Structure formats: C-alpha cells, structure tokens
Amino acid sequence: MVRFAVLKFGGSNFKSVNDIKHVVSILSSLKEVSKDTRYVIVVSALYGITDKLVNALKNLQDLEIDNFFQELYEFHRNFLGSDDERLKSVIFSIEDFLQGAKLIGRVPDFVYDTVVSHGERCSAYVLSEIFRRNGLDFSLIDPKDFIVTDGKFGGATIILERTEENILTNMDKWLQNDVIVPGFYGASPNGDITILGRGGSDYTATALGYCLRAAYVALFKDVPGFLTGDPRAVSRPFLVSALSYDEADELSYFGAKVLHYNAVDPLRLRDIPLYICDVTNGFNLNKCTRIVPEKTKVNYCVKSISSSRDIAIVQFKGRNLGRVPGVLGEIAKAVANMGINIKFVITSQTCISLIVSRNDGERVMKLAESLRLNEIEEVTFKHDKALIAVVGEGLLDHHGIASRIFKAVADARINVEMISAGASEVALYFIVPEEAEIEAVRRVHDEFWGGSEYDKNDR
Numbered sequence: 001m002v003r004f005a006v007l008k009f010g011g012s013n014f015k016s017v018n019d020i021k022h023v024v025s026i027l028s029s030l031k032e033v034s035k036d037t038r039y040v041i042v043v044s045a046l047y048g049i050t051d052k053l054v055n056a057l058k059n060l061q062d063l064e065i066d067n068f069f070q071e072l073y074e075f076h077r078n079f080l081g082s083d084d085e086r087l088k089s090v091i092f093s094i095e096d097f098l099q100g101a102k103l104i105g106r107v108p109d110f111v112y113d114t115v116v117s118h119g120e121r122c123s124a125y126v127l128s129e130i131f132r133r134n135g136l137d138f139s140l141i142d143p144k145d146f147i148v149t150d151g152k153f154g155g156a157t158i159i160l161e162r163t164e165e166n167i168l169t170n171m172d173k174w175l176q177n178d179v180i181v182p183g184f185y186g187a188s189p190n191g192d193i194t195i196l197g198r199g200g201s202d203y204t205a206t207a208l209g210y211c212l213r214a215a216y217v218a219l220f221k222d223v224p225g226f227l228t229g230d231p232r233a234v235s236r237p238f239l240v241s242a243l244s245y246d247e248a249d250e251l252s253y254f255g256a257k258v259l260h261y262n263a264v265d266p267l268r269l270r271d272i273p274l275y276i277c278d279v280t281n282g283f284n285l286n287k288c289t290r291i292v293p294e295k296t297k298v299n300y301c302v303k304s305i306s307s308s309r310d311i312a313i314v315q316f317k318g319r320n321l322g323r324v325p326g327v328l329g330e331i332a333k334a335v336a337n338m339g340i341n342i343k344f345v346i347t348s349q350t351c352i353s354l355i356v357s358r359n360d361g362e363r364v365m366k367l368a369e370s371l372r373l374n375e376i377e378e379v380t381f382k383h384d385k386a387l388i389a390v391v392g393e394g395l396l397d398h399h400g401i402a403s404r405i406f407k408a409v410a411d412a413r414i415n416v417e418m419i420s421a422g423a424s425e426v427a428l429y430f431i432v433p434e435e436a437e438i439e440a441v442r443r444v445h446d447e448f449w450g451g452s453e454y455d456k457n458d459r
C-alpha cells in the first residue's frame with residue numbers, strides 16, 4: 001500500500017542554491033529509506049519574494065512594471081544558472097494583472113491575491129527543475145485546480161471536503177508520482193485565486209495531509225520548532241519537544257509565528273502527526289517539535305508562552321449591559337457581517353470587551369457607533385496593548401499556576417489589564433500595555449524555566 005507524506009519547505013530554506021541542494025539531499029535520503037511513500041512537497045516563494053510582491057502593489061503607481069518582471073525573472077533564473085523559456089512564461093504570466101491595476105488606479109482583491117501568490121508559482125517551477133536535474137522527479141501541480149477555498153481574499157479558509165473530493169477524483173495523478181505543489185493559495189468556488197494569509201504554505205501542507213490521509217506532515221523552517229518563549233524576550237529559550245493539537249493551536253492563534261494559525265485544524269480531524277523541523281537538522285524527530293494526538297507529558301504543565309501586539313480592544317459600556325439579553329449577539333452578528341473575526345470576548349455587568357485584530361479595531365469602533373443600541377452608553381477603543389498567552393495542557397487543573405504567573409508580572413510592576421482563563425482548557429491569556437510585552441514574557445518565562453542561566457544584559 002502506498003502511503004503519503006507531506007513535506008513543506010519555507011522561503012527561509014531557499015536563500016541560495018546551496019540551500020536548495022540541502023533540501024535535495026534531505027529528499028534524496030528520505031526517498032532512499034522509505035520507498036513505499038509518495039512524497040508531496042509544498043513550497044513557499046523563494047526568500048523575500050512575497051514581500052517584494054506586496055511592496056510592488058503598494059507602490060504600483062510608481063512601479064516600472066517591465067523592469068519589475070525582468071528583475072523577478074533574473075532573480076529566479078540565477079537559481080537555475082541559465083535562461084529558461086518556461087520560467088519566463090511563468091514569471092510574465094501575470095504581467096497583465098499589474099498593468100490593468102495600474103491603469104485603473106486601484107488593486108481589486110482578486111488581483112492582489114493573484115500577484116502576492118506569484119512567488120509560489122515561480123519557486124515551484126524553479127525547484128521542480130532543480131530537483132529534476134538532481135534525479136528527483138516530481139510532477140508540478142497547481143493548487144488552483146484542486147484547493148477550494150471559502151473565497152475570503154487575503155486570508156481564505158480551505159474547504160476540506162471539496163478539496164478532498166477533487167483530489168480523490170484525480171487520485172491517479174497523486175499515486176503515480178511524487179508531486180510538488182506551490183503553497184499559500186487556492187481558488188474560490190468561482191475560480192478566483194485566494195491566498196491563505198501570510199505563512200499560509202503551512203496550511204496548504206496540513207490541508208493536503210488531511211485530504212491524502214498522510215502518515216505525517218513535516219514543516220521545515222529556519223528555527224528548531226516551538227520554543228518555550230520568544231527569543232526576542234528570552235535569551236535562551238528551550239525547544240518544546242511535544243505539544244498537543246490544542247496547545248499548538250492556541251500558541252499559533254495568539255502570536256507564535258512558527259506555525260500558521262489555521263494549520264493545526266485539518267490534522268486534528270484525522271489524528272495526523274505534525275513535525276516542525278529545523279532544516280539544518282534534516283528530518284530528525286529528536287530535534288523537532290512533535291504535535292501529536294496523545295496528550296503530552298512534560299515536567300511542567302506550562303509549555304510555552306507567546307505574545308502578540310496584533311490586538312485592539314473595543315469596549316462597549318453601559319450600566320445594564322449584563323442584564324439585557326441579546327446585546328452581545330447583536331454586536332457579534334454585525335461584526336461577523338463585516339467579515340471581521342472576533343478573537344475573544346470578555347463581558348461583565350457594565351462592559352463588553354471585544355478583542356479583534358489591530359487593523360480591524362477602527363472599523364469595529366465605527367460599526368459600534370452606528371449600531372445605536374440603547375443599552376450602550378459609550379464605546380472606547382484601545383490599540384496599544386499586547387496579549388500574552390501562557391499555554392499548556394493541565395494548566396488550569398494545577399493550583400497555584402495562575403498566581404505564579406501574575407506574581408511574576410506584578411513583581412515587574414506591569415499592570416495586567418484583562419485576564420481570560422477557562423475559555424480554553426489549555427491556555428491563560430492576559431493583556432498588558434504593549435511596551436511591557438517583552439518584559440512580561442521574560443518574567444513569566446523566568447518563573448517557570450528559571451532565569452539564572454542567562455544574563456539579561458546579554459541581549
């Protein structure tokens with residue numbers, strides 16, 4: 001029986017030709033040991049390209065489009081070492097999108113997503129070509145032909161059932177050969193390219209893992225996996241060797257950049273293990289973070305701390321809010337109708353606080369004003385805050401954990417402005433002023449992992 005394994009390589013794994021050779025050697029040795037496995041390789045854009053595309057759209061009116069594509073071509077060509085007509089046609093295939101947008105003076109959503117995802121189309125071709133020259137024969141498949149999304153531009157969700165259906169009806173293709181797939185995008189039900197949000201290739205990989213019932217999914221990065229704390233705050237964080245799906249989900253949802261916020265979900269549905277590996281270590285399960293179905297046991301029930309400044313707090317105040325039924329429902333419905341995601345909610349008798357993404361804060365504030373609900377007397381908006389998430393299975397069942405967290409923060413004279421515990425069984429959140437973010441993470445990390453072995457002046 002053939003089994004599938006899905007491997008994703010990120011942009012940071014493709015900074016130079018040597019990096020790609022390293023990826024080739026990882027793939028070659030994997031193929032050597034497990035001959036009954038079909039490999040599905042998901043790739044990101046070459047290093048820095050997505051940002052270049054985003055910037056090109058930002059400055060479109062001043063952009064010399066011909067030069068831009070010529071440079072893009074040369075950049076990719078240098079990885080191949082010589083001119084390549086097919087590469088040229090891939091690179092220039094979306095030139096009209098930019099020309100058209102420049103002409104009309106604005107960038108429609110479908111153009112934006114088509115352009116920003118272009119790095120993956122280009123890298124997948126370059127990589128497949130380099131793989132081929134090194135004896136690795138992978139068929140290149142375009143996700144627009146089978147990954148179906150909900151059509152939300154900029155950050156779409158993959159519709160797993162429809163994607164699986166598409167894959168199953170073309171299963172021959174997947175069984176015949178190993179494949180390489182550009183990550184980061186799919187197509188809406190009416191065929192528009194939609195991106196999956198920054199870092200979305202992780203999500204492409206896990207969604208394919210789901211559809212193919214893969215034995216495992218491995219994401220190769222330039223970091224060893226999940227760490228106990230953000231290296232910006234903590235000079236010597238430890239590698240977290242194992243996490244449950246819930247733990248990984250909470251950490252990525254609230255700030256840990258190492259994993260895309262939607263990536264865990266598809267795997268949880270089918271109990272498929274996920275490995276996050278540092279590409280320099282190759283595929284080494286002893287030196288990565290394993291995200292597995294079984295609840296994981298470690299000495300501490302606190303496993304990791306993440307933080308995010310991508311929050312805004314919109315507060316609805318009114319004397320009787322807690323007593324009147326339906327107010328929260330009205331607000332939530334209106335926010336959802338705008339396509340805005342509420343990260344979480346804290347309510348009391350006199351105040352409903354919605355926590356949303358920083359970019360969405362102002363729109364929610366305006367909406368709140370236009371709702372004209374009688375019960376609401378005042379709406380306020382704060383966006384200079386950071387959210388700290390302390391994550392671990394069993395965190396809420398162990399007495400004394402919360403007091404250790406808050407004492408550590410209080411000792412640093414940091415004001416905790418809001419707390420949410422109990423909404424998730426594996427996480428405790430609190431909000432601090434944004435300038436205290438780093439110090440709060442450091443203090444909590446010190447409390448659980450000890451601070452003695454590193455020097456704070458070090459950084």
Ligand code: ASP
Nearest residue numbers: 044050184198199200201
């Ligand atoms: N290239 C895209 C980005 O930089 C997607 C990815 O890397 O996963 O966000």
Ligand code: MG
Nearest residue numbers: 010011044199
């Ligand atoms: Mg990237």
